[in-house]
Amino acid sequence: MNGISLYFKLIRISVASQMQYRASFVIMSMGMALVTVIEFGGIWVLFDRFGSLQQWTLAEVGLFYGIIHCSFALSEALGRGFDIFHRYVQRGDFDRLLLRPRSTVLQVLGQELQLMRFGRLAQAMAILIWASWTVGVQWTVLKFAVLLFAIAGGVLLFIGIMIVQATVSFWTIQGLEFMNSFTHGGTYMAQHPLSIFDGWLRNFFLFVIPLGCVNYFPVLFITGKQDIFGTTPLFQALAPLAGAVFLLVSLYVWRFGLSRYQSTGS
Amino acid sequence: MAQIQVRDLVKTFKVARRKAGLFSALRGVFHRDYYTVRALDGISFDIGPGELVGYIGPNGAGKSTTIKVMSGILVPDSGSCRVMGLTPWQSRAQHVANLGVVFGQRTQLWWDVPVIDSFELLRDIYNVPHADYRRTLDDLNDCLSLGPLLEVPVRQLSLGQRIRCELAASLLHQPPVLFLDEPTIGLDAVSKLAVRQFIRHQNTFSGTTVILTTHDMDDIQALCSRVMLIANGSILFDGNVDKLKQSYVTEKRLKVEFLHPPHMTPLSDKVTIIENQGNRLELGFATGQLSVPQLVNQLAAMGEIKDIIVEEPPIEEVIAQVYEELGL
Amino acid sequence: MKAYLSIVRMRFIALLQYRTAAVAGVFTQFFFGFVMVMVIRQFFFSGDAQGAMSLAQAVTYIWLGQAMLGMMPWNGDNEVIAMIRDGNVAYELCRPLNIYTHWYCRLLALRTAPTLLRSLPIFLIAGLLPAGYNLQPPPSPAAFAAWLAAVAGALLLGCALSNIISISTLWTVAGEGMLRMLPALVIFFSGSLVPLPLFPQWAQAIVNFLPFAGLVDIPNQFFVGTLAPAVLPLMLLRQLAWTAVFVLIGAGLLRLATKRVVIQGG
Missing domain, CATH: 3.30.70 (Alpha-Beta Plaits)
Structure with a gap:
């Protein structure tokens, strides 16, 4: 059986497992959704007080917010296995995966598809729809494709971050909290336009962890707004590719960590 | 040629030394002492096809380190290990396809779904042809009387039932080599007998090579023609049970x-x-x-x-x- | 009291051993703090705060929130929750000691130790940042004293709230819900997402009345000087009144749960 269909078989088991705890699943999804709404509430509070954020309106920021949270919710659903990978290492469950004649990445991804994150996805999509309606985006097929491309790029990027985080747990489990800076911290950053940040932070999120590429540039393309960096629409549309590049790099990091895990047996 | 060949395996671990008390904890923030533990101190042995070997030793002697090296989870510092001609940590995927492993204290089954779903997933993971799978499952079903258990989610099984399912799960791809890590731990007398009987049956009729770690000497007495005793990372004794007694009784x-x-x-x-x-x-x-x-x-x-x-x-x-x- | 001190000591030792975790935690809180400060700065540059607070005050408020993050009651006591989930709590419930107090003391220790450890470096570094980004000292010694007192109040209040979270997990589904929902409410209404003084005028009465303000906002406002030290007694009264309410609810729930366990025969 090839990798793709094995992945879906693994996921089917994960879904069946979650369905055994239906009541808590519903509650948790609602909880997740509430978190997303409330965070947007924080941005609304500031707009209510100050009127604008540089040249941006609340609805425009809603586009950033919606896209990045769609990506984040999807990546948390898909990449759950890597997100909680340190637990597998701690409990020794990862050894079991090494005992199976299959790619470790495939197996870890197949550990869990966390359904309750879809509650968050729904909220993020709702905000995205509201924002694009309020901004008055003139949707074309191309723009819609760029939107999907941006969300996909974000998913790949976040999964890449989670893979790096999982790799770190081969060395240290305690130190993992700092990865939150890039997942949750990165999401918080990317729900605002990149242009408002100071140079060093901006560069960090363009060149080290390219969250700006999967979110800021595509929104410029969709809204046709003037870019302070003076990028071209072609660049803006293709920028989310950075997410895929990041994922590739993270897979190399993973491979390195794996060999190190096998030689130290932490 | 031996099916499993182990030569001069050495494996060390670095461990942080910690003392009790608030003061030394504070000091530990800035400075830490480490010492190395030699978990395996140059062990060698050969195991032939179809052997049933008991691997014993006190806690922390190096039993599970050996098993982990032989299954490709750990890479040793030095020494060689070949299982069916493959070096475990070099060709992991190829190697583990020859292997069945049961950890008595851990499960390889998916916790919340019926056992049969886990089995079918394992079939796909190991790419077992459907006809072979059917036949193997029927055999295992007979020997282990799994029948009604297959429809039950794993978390609802008793320990004895679960271990029977674990054994079956590790053999679905008909591996020539089987590692059993404390398979009888915590079992009641009846379940222990059933597990032993099955191991003997599998070894005799399928010719599966079995390496069994255990603390239960009755397991050794009942099953193993050969026993290896490891302590402090070295093999102190390797031979049959009677010889062990002669040497130490x-x-x-x-x-x-x-x-x-x-x-x-x-x-x-x-x-x-x-x-x-x-x-x-x-x-x-x-x-x-x-x-x-x-x-x-x-x-x-x-x-x-x-x-x-x-x-x-x-x-x-x-x-x-x-x-x-x-x-x- | 003695038990409390020995738990604090134990927690402290445990935390010190996890020095990587402490460093990672400080790093993460710093990173978040920076992003939040940059966002609030741009809002202040884009519009008028209408006298709610100055930029310097808002920045200090944000750093305080990061420094004191360890005190936030966004989860219960993980060990107690684990005990409840694996059923071992039945023994605990049948023991002849006051479990509510015991758990409450554990929480006090749980919240104090990491806060002490992590807040100091954040205070120090945030205080040394360039002007406009830095944490500024309180306007008067009286303000500092009022802040300390209000932090104590916040600790008592937060632990009462956390204890409810722990206890509510005795009811599986409701507990999961609490575990998911409460953090969102705490983050938003305590002021750790957006300083409460920046909330709309009409919402001020509501957010100030809610118990969550006592967790972050009240101490922070004493520190930055938007609350005069003279109103300390009133604010303490507010914190303690809510603490009493939560203690009563928590103890009541626990009694209910104990009865249930005893009836079922453990």
């Missing part, structure tokens, strides 16, 4: 019953009297120093003998004695 017991209370005469100083009550006498004597016939001759002089039993200490005690001698 230094004392036998002799219980004798006379028809009448015996006329006690002084016995050789190699003999200790453990109990002397009416017609019965229980003696301990060092093997190798005194033979049973010699002792019986002496006893016959003391009165008419009704019955004689010569006992070896149970293997539990032998092992305990070995550990004690090693200062473990």
Whole structure:
């Protein structure tokens, strides 16, 4: 059986497992959704007080917010296995995966598809729809494709971050909290336009962890707004590719960590 | 050629030293001492196809490190290991397809779904052809009487039931080599017997090579023709169970019953009297120093003998004695 | 009291051993703090705060929130929750000691130790940042004293709230819900997402009345000077009143749960 269909078989088991705890699943999804709404509430509070954020309106920021949270919710659903990978290492469950004649990445991804994150996805999509309606985006097929491309790029990027985080747990489990800076911290950053940040932070999120590429540039393309960096629409549309590049790099990091895990047996 | 060939395996771990108390904890923030533990200190052995080997040793002796190296989870510092011609940590995917592994304390089954779903997933993971899978499952089903268990989610199984399912799960791809890490731990007497019976059956009829780590000496006694004893990272003994006893059993017991209370005469100083009550006498004597016939001759002089039993200490005690001698 | 001190000591030792975790935690809180400060700065540059607070005050408020993050009651006591989930709590419930107090003391220790450890470096570094980004000292010694007192109040209040979270997990589904929902409410209404003084005028009465303000906002406002030290008694009264309410609810729930366990025979 090839990798793709094995992945879906693994996921089917994960879904069946979650369905055994239906009541808590519903509650948790609602909880997740509430978190997303409330965070947007924080941005609304500031707009209510100050009127604008540089040249941006609340609805425009809603586009950033919606896209990045769609990506984040999807990546948390898909990449759950890597997100909680340190637990597998701690409990020794990862050894079991090494005992199976299959790619470790495939197996870890197949550990869990966390359904309750879809509650968050729904909220993020709702905000995205509201924002694009309020901004008055003139949707074309191309723009819609760029939107999907941006969300996909974000998913790949976040999964890449989670893979790096999982790799770190081969060395240290305690130190993992700092990865939150890039997942949750990165999401918080990317729900605002990149242009408002100071140079060093901006560069960090363009060149080290390219969250700006999967979110800021595509929104410029969709809204046709003037870019302070003076990028071209072609660049803006293709920028989310950075997410895929990041994922590739993270897979190399993973491979390195794996060999190190096998030689130290932490 | 041996199916499993292990040569001079060495594996060390670095461990942080920590002392108790708030002060040393504070100091530990800035400075830490490390020391290295040699989990495997140059071990070598060969295991042939179809052998059933017991691997014993006290906790922390290096048993699971050896198993982890042989299954490709750990890479040793030095030394070589070949299982069916493959080096485990170099060709992981190819190697583990030859392997079945059961950890008694951990599950390889998916917790919340019926056992059969786990089995089918394992079939796909190991790319077992459907016809082979059907046949293997039927066989395993017969031997382990899994029948009704297959429809039950794993979390609702008793430990004994679960271990039976684990055994089946590890054999669905018909691996030539099977590692069992404490498969009988925590089981009740009936389940233990069933598990042992199955292991013997699998070994005899499918020719599966089995390496069994356990703390239960009854497992060893019941199953293993060969036993390896590891302590402090070295193999101290490798041979059959009887030889183990010969090497380490230094004392036998002799219980004798006379028809009448015996006329006690002084016995050789190699003999200790453990109990002397009416017609019965229980003696301990060092093997190798005194033979049973010699002792019986002496006893016959003391009165008419009704019955004689010569006992070896149970293997539990032998092992305990070995550990004690090693200062473990 | 003695038990409390020994738990604090134990927690402290445990935390010190995890020095990587402490460093990672400080790093993460710093990163978040920076992003939040940059966002609030741009809002202040884009519009008028209408006298709610100055930029310097808002920045200090944000750093305080990061420094004191360890005190936030966004989860229960993980060990107690684990005990509840694996059923071992039945023994605990049948023991002849006051479990509510015991758990409450554990929480006090749980919240104090990491806060002490992590807040100091954040205070120090945030205080040394360039002007406009830095944490500024309180306007008067009285303000500092009021802040300390209000932090104590916040600790008592937060632990009462956390204890409810722990206890509510005795009811599986409701507990999961609490575990998911409460953090969102705490983050938003305590002021750790957006300083409460920046909330709309009409919402001020509501957010100030809610118990969550006592967790972050009240101490922070004493520190930055938007609340005068003279109102300390009133604010403490507010914190303690809510603490009393939560203690009563928590103890009541626990009694209910104990009864249930006893009836079921443990």
